[in-house]
Amino acid sequence: MASYTLKRLLLMIPTLLGILLLSFIIIQFVPGGPVEKMIAELQGHGTDATARFSGGGSDTGGGTNMNAATGQSSKYRGAQGLDPEFIAELEALYGFDKPAHERFLLMVGNYLRFDLGESYYRNVGVLDLVLEKMPVSISLGLWSTLIIYLISIPLGIKKAVRDGSAFDIWTSAAVFIGYAIPSFMFAILLIVVFAGGRYFDIFPLRGLVSDNWQDMTFFQLALDYAWHMVLPIAAMVISGFASLTLLTKNSFLDEIGKQYVLTARAKGLSEKQVLYKHVFRNAMLIVIAGFPAAFVHIFFTGSLLIEVIFSLDGLGLLGYESVINRDYPVVLGTLYFYALISLVMHLVRDLVYVKVDPRIDFGARG
Numbered sequence: 001m002a003s004y005t006l007k008r009l010l011l012m013i014p015t016l017l018g019i020l021l022l023s024f025i026i027i028q029f030v031p032g033g034p035v036e037k038m039i040a041e042l043q044g045h046g047t048d049a050t051a052r053f054s055g056g057g058s059d060t061g062g063g064t065n066m067n068a069a070t071g072q073s074s075k076y077r078g079a080q081g082l083d084p085e086f087i088a089e090l091e092a093l094y095g096f097d098k099p100a101h102e103r104f105l106l107m108v109g110n111y112l113r114f115d116l117g118e119s120y121y122r123n124v125g126v127l128d129l130v131l132e133k134m135p136v137s138i139s140l141g142l143w144s145t146l147i148i149y150l151i152s153i154p155l156g157i158k159k160a161v162r163d164g165s166a167f168d169i170w171t172s173a174a175v176f177i178g179y180a181i182p183s184f185m186f187a188i189l190l191i192v193v194f195a196g197g198r199y200f201d202i203f204p205l206r207g208l209v210s211d212n213w214q215d216m217t218f219f220q221l222a223l224d225y226a227w228h229m230v231l232p233i234a235a236m237v238i239s240g241f242a243s244l245t246l247l248t249k250n251s252f253l254d255e256i257g258k259q260y261v262l263t264a265r266a267k268g269l270s271e272k273q274v275l276y277k278h279v280f281r282n283a284m285l286i287v288i289a290g291f292p293a294a295f296v297h298i299f300f301t302g303s304l305l306i307e308v309i310f311s312l313d314g315l316g317l318l319g320y321e322s323v324i325n326r327d328y329p330v331v332l333g334t335l336y337f338y339a340l341i342s343l344v345m346h347l348v349r350d351l352v353y354v355k356v357d358p359r360i361d362f363g364a365r366g
């Protein structure tokens with residue numbers, strides 16, 4: 001198993017390189033990069049803003065006229081009439097003064113040292129920015145995933161045992177109704193009903209903790225944190241039960257009909273012993289296989305609208321804003337971070353496979 005784990009860790013390197021290369025190539029073809037964005041802002045503020053940015057004083061204006069008169073063209077949209085030296089300053093500022101392959105190799109070298117660069121617009125390192133936003137996303141992703149699993153797995157087992165009963169039919173209807181409700185719509189409903197929107201003012205509307213959290217004891221802070229997380233987590237988990245519940249049910253139904261279950265029953269084992277000592281271990285493999293994907297989805301992407309609605313400044317909102325603002329270091333840095341976490345979670349899944357069923361030996365492959 002140690003050999004397999006080492007191989008998987010080594011395979012992460014080319015996988016990460018491939019993800020970074022593909023992302024880097026896509027970004028090169030996206031119109032409206034940071035240089036064009038800055039040019040558009042400066043053009044909107046007039047030549048004084050351009051002069052202040054380049055430090056050229058009144059010479060920038062003269063250079064602009066000369067450039068317009070000579071008819072020199074620029075590869076950037078909206079750059080007509082701007083001094084080519086000023087454009088070169090912008091390119092150097094954002095790192096576009098080097099060829100693409102040099103920029104990519106430099107980026108990879110920095111990423112190997114976990115130097116993810118610095119944001120174009122926030123004047124802070126990308127790694128510091130990710131670590132700053134991570135507690136929000138961890139709170140949403142971890143608690144949502146745990147609650148979904150803690151409810152869906154027992155419910156799926158119960159549905160499998162009572163397959164075709166009234167309980168099975170009504171619970172199926174309930175989970176599908178929950179699945180059909182968009183998380184953001186349910187979040188708005190929760191705000192209207194429970195956060196002072198119209199009816200009750202029970203839960204806070206925004207943030208992870210209250211403004212006076214520094215004056216609280218540890219126990220008070222834990223209660224305050226849980227109080228703030230009730231509505232966002234409720235909005236995220238409402239549509240997460242259906243697929244996992246049905247997956248658990250179908251997995252248990254498939255195992256219950258196998259020969260070893262009939263043999264265990266013939267030996268006189270109780271139904272609970274058969275279900276949890278024999279069936280559970282085999283049936284849970286497929287459920288465990290989906291845990292990394294479910295966690296990564298909720299952790300990084302599923303919380304975007306929830307973060308916006310409840311004013312939670314997490315990784316989902318950070319990634320969205322960085323794409324809109326063409327903040328390429330943040331875009332690539334967060335993608336690198338997401339990919340690394342995803343690969344580690346898939347390795348953890350395989351290790352849990354072996355823990356649940358010792359018959360599985362990944363080290364024997366090949």
